Amino acid sequence: MQSVIDVNLPQNRYEIAIVPGSLDNLGTWMNGKESKPLHLGEKVLLVSNPAIFKRYGERAIKSLTNAGFEVFSVNLSAGEQYKTLNSIVKIYNTALENRLERTSTIVALGGGVIGDMAGFAAATWLRGINFVQVPTSLLAMVDAAIGGKTGVNHPKGKNLIGAFHQPKLVLIDPQVLKTLPPREFRAGMAEVIKYGVIWDADLFAKLEECEKLDQLRYLSEEMLQTILTHSCQAKAIVVGKDEKESGLRALLNYGHTIGHAVESLTGYKVVNHGEAVAIGMVAAGQIAVDLRMWSKEATERQNELIKKTGLPSKLPEGLDIGEIIDSLQSDKKVKSGKVRFVLPRRIGEATVTDQVPPDVLRQVLLQMQ
Amino acid sequence: MQSVIDVNLPQNRYEIAIVPGSLDNLGTWMNGKESKPLHLGEKVLLVSNPAIFKRYGERAIKSLTNAGFEVFSVNLSAGEQYKTLNSIVKIYNTALENRLERTSTIVALGGGVIGDMAGFAAATWLRGINFVQVPTSLLAMVDAAIGGKTGVNHPKGKNLIGAFHQPKLVLIDPQVLKTLPPREFRAGMAEVIKYGVIWDADLFAKLEECEKLDQLRYLSEEMLQTILTHSCQAKAIVVGKDEKESGLRALLNYGHTIGHAVESLTGYKVVNHGEAVAIGMVAAGQIAVDLRMWSKEATERQNELIKKTGLPSKLPEGLDIGEIIDSLQSDKKVKSGKVRFVLPRRIGEATVTDQVPPDVLRQVLLQMQ
Ligand SMILES: NC(=O)c1ccc[n+]([C@@H]2O[C@H](COP(=O)([O-])OP(=O)(O)OC[C@H]3O[C@@H](n4cnc5c(N)ncnc54)[C@H](O)[C@@H]3O)[C@@H](O)[C@H]2O)c1
Ligand SMILES: NC(=O)c1ccc[n+]([C@@H]2O[C@H](COP(=O)([O-])OP(=O)(O)OC[C@H]3O[C@@H](n4cnc5c(N)ncnc54)[C@H](O)[C@@H]3O)[C@@H](O)[C@H]2O)c1
Numbered sequence: 074m075q076s077v078i079d080v081n082l083p084q085n086r087y088e089i090a091i092v093p094g095s096l097d098n099l100g101t102w103m104n105g106k107e108s109k110p111l112h113l114g115e116k117v118l119l120v121s122n123p124a125i126f127k128r129y130g131e132r133a134i135k136s137l138t139n140a141g142f143e144v145f146s147v148n149l150s151a152g153e154q155y156k157t158l159n160s161i162v163k164i165y166n167t168a169l170e171n172r173l174e175r176t177s178t179i180v181a182l183g184g185g186v187i188g189d190m191a192g193f194a195a196a197t198w199l200r201g202i203n204f205v206q207v208p209t210s211l212l213a214m215v216d217a218a219i220g221g222k223t224g225v226n227h228p229k230g231k232n233l234i235g236a237f238h239q240p241k242l243v244l245i246d247p248q249v250l251k252t253l254p255p256r257e258f259r260a261g262m263a264e265v266i267k268y269g270v271i272w273d274a275d276l277f278a279k280l281e282e283c284e285k286l287d288q289l290r291y292l293s294e295e296m297l298q299t300i301l302t303h304s305c306q307a308k309a310i311v312v313g314k315d316e317k318e319s320g321l322r323a324l325l326n327y328g329h330t331i332g333h334a335v336e337s338l339t340g341y342k343v344v345n346h347g348e349a350v351a352i353g354m355v356a357a358g359q360i361a362v363d364l365r366m367w368s369k370e371a372t373e374r375q376n377e378l379i380k381k382t383g384l385p386s387k388l389p390e391g392l393d394i395g396e397i398i399d400s401l402q403s404d405k406k407v408k409s410g411k412v413r414f415v416l417p418r419r420i421g422e423a424t425v426t427d428q429v430p431p432d433v434l435r436q437v438l439l440q441m442q
Numbered sequence: 443m444q445s446v447i448d449v450n451l452p453q454n455r456y457e458i459a460i461v462p463g464s465l466d467n468l469g470t471w472m473n474g475k476e477s478k479p480l481h482l483g484e485k486v487l488l489v490s491n492p493a494i495f496k497r498y499g500e501r502a503i504k505s506l507t508n509a510g511f512e513v514f515s516v517n518l519s520a521g522e523q524y525k526t527l528n529s530i531v532k533i534y535n536t537a538l539e540n541r542l543e544r545t546s547t548i549v550a551l552g553g554g555v556i557g558d559m560a561g562f563a564a565a566t567w568l569r570g571i572n573f574v575q576v577p578t579s580l581l582a583m584v585d586a587a588i589g590g591k592t593g594v595n596h597p598k599g600k601n602l603i604g605a606f607h608q609p610k611l612v613l614i615d616p617q618v619l620k621t622l623p624p625r626e627f628r629a630g631m632a633e634v635i636k637y638g639v640i641w642d643a644d645l646f647a648k649l650e651e652c653e654k655l656d657q658l659r660y661l662s663e664e665m666l667q668t669i670l671t672h673s674c675q676a677k678a679i680v681v682g683k684d685e686k687e688s689g690l691r692a693l694l695n696y697g698h699t700i701g702h703a704v705e706s707l708t709g710y711k712v713v714n715h716g717e718a719v720a721i722g723m724v725a726a727g728q729i730a731v732d733l734r735m736w737s738k739e740a741t742e743r744q745n746e747l748i749k750k751t752g753l754p755s756k757l758p759e760g761l762d763i764g765e766i767i768d769s770l771q772s773d774k775k776v777k778s779g780k781v782r783f784v785l786p787r788r789i790g791e792a793t794v795t796d797q798v799p800p801d802v803l804r805q806v807l808l809q810m811q
């Protein structure tokens with residue numbers, strides 16, 4: 074069982090390979106096929122965090138060494154609070170000590186935090202060296218590792234510092250998800266549901282077939298493979314058509330407008346990203362219903378999936394609705410004062426609009442308290 | 443008297459305008475023509491250093507404000523030793539305080555140090571915002587401001603951290619050179635001579651016409667305009683054909699192989715970049731003569747220009763030749779152990795080779811002690 078998805082960008086073309094057990098063949102994958110070698114140089118810098126490295130580092134290194142690479146590694150402290158320029162400097166220092174060259178490769182082994190940072194270091198060391206993603210969280214597999222966005226946080230705002238830098242390969246080994254904490258699994262599932270709603274009715278139907286979705290162990294290997302393949306495909310297509318986020322890519326923000334507000338107003342502590350996105354999707358779905366853009370039945374099917382995944386559909390307690398609305402105004406996605414929402418039209422299709430009347434928005438949020 | 447040079451890159455197209463007095467029209471230039479607006483947003487962050495800002499900041503701001511831009515500014519400490527990530531953070535902080543948007547523009551007003559840093563901040567703030575170069579040193583005008591290389595130094599090596607990020611406009615006002623210290627002027631002239639040797643025989647001939655070249659005041663306005671235009675054109679063409687430095691762009695390293703070694707071995711203190719490049723060109727010229735690739739007469743004409751510009755042709759005292767040769771081996775331009783040299787073939791034409799016998803190199807360096 075293996076899927077390979079092509080990402081076609083004007084200047085870059087690479088594969089997302091979803092292959093159970095592939096961590097042990099990372100080196101071979103990085104060499105590429107004989108007919109299509111990847112040219113990833115001799116030196117590889119593996120970037121990870123201590124917890125993930127402890128579980129999977131050795132296997133990655135062994136496979137890389139066997140394939141002929143000279144491997145160095147650096148571990149960054151785990152957690153979003155370490156997604157900073159200081160961590161990037163740690164990567165730079167290791168790159169320098171080991172004399173990485175323009176032809177060398179940085180490999181990210183970890184969740185989205187590690188992927189974003191390793192990618193940013195790769196984008197900016199020697200003005201850009203090769204980069205390979207080995208995502209280990211569900212969210213990183215279906216979202217963060219695809220699309221070339223890299224970066225770190227500024228003390229006063231998330232992902233404000235960054236660059237576009239496409240990987241040369243994304244290698245996904247679904248088996249590593251076995252050790253992912255369930256809450257992180259559910260966070261990734263929120264993005265999967267998102268793809269179902271905005272892009273892929275087939276994926277949505279598959280998710281509906283599953284009896285339970287709140288833990289990995291309820292999914293068959295086939296189902297997991299299907300979910301990963303459909304999700305990666307959705308993101309790859311959208312990104313391929315709109316690398317630098319001018320139009321289509323905005324669809325990926327479904328659930329994220331209100332989601333971001335909820336996350337930041339609760340200090341990124343009460344709900345995680347996926348939970349916030351789930352709340353945002355419930356809200357956006359209802360807005361779409363109220364605007365007669367989407368059917369009540371469809372939004373209920375969406376909300377059922379969210380529930381089955383163990384994700385929240387209500388606003389966290391104590392959150393002030395006025396504050397949410399204020400926060401939306403200052404969001405990055407605001408253009409000329411109007412808040413832009415992604416709203417579903419039918420399952421598998423969505424649209425962007427800045428025509429949501431303030432009272433509709435307020436009414437929906439009130440219902441979700 | 444004004445020249446406008448088109449830079450044609452696959453994804454980017456912009457103009458280098460060389461116009462005396464244009465600093466007072468920066469805002470108008472940034473608006474673009476009615477038929478071809480530049481779309482540089484509303485907010486502008488002007489990046490400079492205290493000395494340059496004191497001389498030219500007000501005029502730039504006034505012109506921008508008059509043209510309808512909302513202007514903020516930040517001054518970074520002057521000098522190569524401040525070309526660091528810390529200075530970039532200072533730009534980020536100002537960008538955040540003033541809520542720069544994806545459509546906003548960072549303007550570099552200064553020499554190559556300011557240009558490289560402002561460009562890197564523009565490359566990485568919000569994953570890339572607009573950037574405009576207003577170079578004020580001769581070196582920045584003819585070299586640093588063109589080509590999209592941006593970045594900062596790592597404590598252990600120059601320009602190791604960076605990104606490619608093309609400006610939307612390069613606006614050159616030759617009049618600001620009047621306040622440039624003479625030694626900085628001569629440093630820029632080294633690159634001008636370089637273009638004459640590797641690319642532009644006309645430019646070379648023009649330089650030969652000048653009686654003196656070691657100070658700006660010996661140049662007529664016309665001659666200065668000619669020198670700037672030819673130099674910018676040379677760099678623009680080379681960069682246009684080879685944006686990411688795979689082939690042709692290597693020619694621009696003429697004089698830089700040995701030059702870099704000399705600079706770094708003397709701790710960037712004894713000779714400045716242009717002086718080191720001059721020494722490197724004298725050496726490369728002689729190597730080419732010894733290899734029968736270039737005529738003795740031509741190398742003498744080159745060396746005469748270098749002398750007339752008040753640039754050195756001998757190695758700094760006390761420099762060990764063995765050390766220079768060792769340092770070449772560890773240079774970024776080394777591929778598989780062989781040092782790559784750019785060598786002239788005739789005036790206006792050069793080639794890249796890694797076939798310089800070690801004893802020829804040593805002999806030439808010995809003669810230059
Ligand atoms: N670049 C993009 O396009 C993009 C898109 C979405 C999100 N992101 C970024 O991704 C980040 C979130 O990613 P995330 O949700 O993966 O968070 P994360 O990287 O912090 O990982 C979550 C936790 O799971 C652990 N973990 C990861 N894989 C594991 C495994 N296989 N076994 C055991 N533990 C494992 C991590 O150590 C971490 O503690 C955010 O910083 C966000 O900004 C980026
Ligand atoms: N990006 C590139 O492609 C590229 C190419 C070549 C060099 N560079 C970089 O450029 C830098 C060197 O640039 P530089 O030679 O302009 O040095 P610089 O920026 O330090 O300027 C030299 C000095 O002249 C002063 N100065 C500049 N313009 C002036 C003016 N009009 N009047 C009075 N004083 C003025 C500056 O304040 C500074 O003290 C290096 O960091 C080098 O790495 C980059």
Ligand SMILES: [Zn+2]
Pocket residue numbers: 216264329346350
């Ligand atoms: Zn998300």
Ligand SMILES: [Zn+2]
Pocket residue numbers: 585633698715719
């Ligand atoms: Zn130079």
